[in-house]
């Protein structure tokens with residue numbers, strides 16, 4: 124192996140290599156170029172001179188720049204044997220490595236008929252790409268130079284191989300490394316830009332990271348589409364939850380054939396190197412990133428309403444299938460397109476079917492409904508609470524209840540809404556965390572020493588907006604008792620959303636154009 128960090132690196136000659144190989148139907152010889160690393164310290168002058176001359180070995184030619192070309196013409200000799208032979212003859216070649224992706228190209232002789240092509244006539248070549256897909260066993264046979272040891276073990280199982288990636292960048296782990304070196308300490312797959320997933324998806328860039336895994340942008344070499352790939356962490360609990368995400372999204376997508384319910388489309392899923400991988404349609408940035416691009420100044424109310432309506436559609440649809448999202452937040456609402464005010468809801472990784480509630484403590488803290496903190500059985504109403512928090516954040520630019528822990532979270536909510544109704548506390552299994560025996564709030568200073576007093580910061584003062592319909596809408600979404608909180612379906616009929624339908628569609632058109640003119644200028648995609 125070449126050690127790039129070695130102190131004697133500068134004393135080594137490294138010759139460039141462009142590797143190509145292929146068998147053709149007419150049995151034209153394939154040629155490989157290998158990059159050679161020569162140890163000049165231990166190489167004699169005569170050997171060095173020899174290295175710069177064309178080899179007399181049939182089927183081997185070396186360019187003055189020490190590029191070695193290996194031909195298939197030498198009988199019963201594999202490329203690796205040839206390279207090995209050359210290495211042994213010179214004794215001074217410390218290593219050879221295929222440097223280029225060995226991109227499976229057929230090599231034809233230019234200006235000569237195949238019958239005249241000789242193993243030594245290697246000077247002018249023409250490269251013709253191999254047609255993918257090929258079968259895994261064929262890839263094993265024909266492309267071994269492009270494959271790591273692990274890949275040589277796994278590729279034969281693949282029915283179709285569309286893309287191999289670049290050998291130089293690949294992880295070359297061993298059986299002793301956790302998951303053959305593919306995972307980091309947090310069970311995340313080590314993503315390599317330009318490498319493949321499932322011998323089909325080429326990683327173009329990373330898009331995001333969350334508690335369940337990572338998301339990257341990929342080119343699907345089968346369909347030529349650009350997609351988003353979510354790679355779930357390699358741990359049982361994440362596998363399990365990832366499987367729920369697949370199940371829930373398949374169910375929702377199957378019931379939304381026309382794709383008008385604003386829920387992300389799942390395209391496929393598979394397991395690759397012990398990671399559950401989910402392919403999604405590619406969307407644009409999330410609403411947190413969008414707010415950030417806007418320097419957290421907040422969005423105009425028409426745009427907030429355009430987003431509200433679309434989120435409500437997604438939640439109404441999910442709730443109609445007894446599905447609770449359980450992690451609604453700006454990071455999980457994505458623009459479909461960088462220049463349009465159209466969104467989709469993503470990340471059903473925490474979601475559940477209403478009767479199958481496995482976890483009791485869910486949702487991201489800032490958007491967490493009070494019934495979760497109070498230990499009360501939950502319903503799709505928790506997503507409606509989150510919507511209330513999100514819409515105010517979109518309008519002001521800042522989270523409504525950014526609690527530093529769950530005690531402060533509850534105190535922040537009470538500061539704005541006043542204490543919860545007594546009947547809610549009666550069914551709470553966790554009230555002792557926040558209230559004393561008389562159900563009076565336990566007032567505790569936060570990390571900065573600030574004590575928040577219930578009911579001292581009314582919502583209308585906080586959001587400073589003249590649209591009373593908006594205040595009423597968000598106040599309803601932020602109803603303490605989930606049994607009294609309106610559903611997404613009810614909120615879609617609220618005056619703030621409905622108004623005069625004619626006026627509304629005009630306003631939404633205005634929002635969309637405002638969006639494209641003012642926000643898309645940022646070219647954030």
Ligand SMILES: Nc1ncnc2c1ncn2[C@@H]1O[C@H](COP(=O)(O)OP(=O)(O)OP(=O)(O)O)[C@@H](O)[C@H]1O
Pocket residue numbers: 330331332333334335336337338351353387403404405406407408409450454455457469470472
């Ligand atoms: N389909 C997509 N298109 C474009 N970007 C996406 C897509 N899906 C996810 N992302 C990006 O990746 C980020 C993380 O995705 P996701 O929320 O699904 O991961 P997660 O591990 O479940 O996160 P969390 O910790 O919130 O549960 C998103 O916030 C978004 O920016």
